[in-house]
Structures are given as structure tokens and as C-alpha cells.
Amino acid sequence: MDAPSDKKREAYLRRWAARMGLALRKSRARDPNRMDFGRYRIVNVKTDYVVAGRFPYGYTLDLDAVAEVLEELETSREEEAFRRTYTPGHGCAGGFDAKYES
Secondary structure (H helix, E strand, O other): OOHHHHHHHHHHHHHHHHHOOEEEEEOOOOOOOOOOOOOEEEEEOOOOOEEEOOOOOOOOEOHHHHHHHHHHHHHHHHHHHHHHHHOOOOOOOOOOOHHHOO
């Protein structure tokens, strides 16, 4: 890809991460020979915990990998929210009370 489209994609991924309470951090390495040059990681904003992109060195994700991780995180969060919403809680027999059955 060319530089302008990479910048646009990076900005889009940063906004996507921010909507989930995450931040996209780019390596500050300036030497193109370093392994983390031009690489990213995803960090939880509240805890500063690295969610993805820290193994085997500090910054390991390229933009394609960042998009994959964000998609997986969003899907898992949606599934968890659905499970919490539609799973019967304590004392609930399948979601219906006996007094409402006909």
C-alpha cells in the first residue's frame, strides 16, 4: 500500500480501538533494521495493559493484524454482551415465571 492509504487505515483503526476503550500504539523505533520498526500494539486505556502485540518483542502487529485483533475483540465482546443479556440469571427457570404461563 502507499503511505496516504496506510495513514487513513491507521486513523480508522485508531478510532475503532478508541470506541472499545483501547488505544493503538505505534513503535517509536526509527531504525528500519529493528524488528519493531513500523509495528503496533493494542493497549487498554484504563489499565495500560497490552492487549495484543507484545510477544516476542514490544510491538509486533502490522495494520492487517491490528484489524484482525480488533475484529476478534469486538466479536467476543458482542457475544459476551448477548450471553449476559439473554442467559437466565439466578432463580430464573428458562426466562419465564410460572405466574405468566397460561
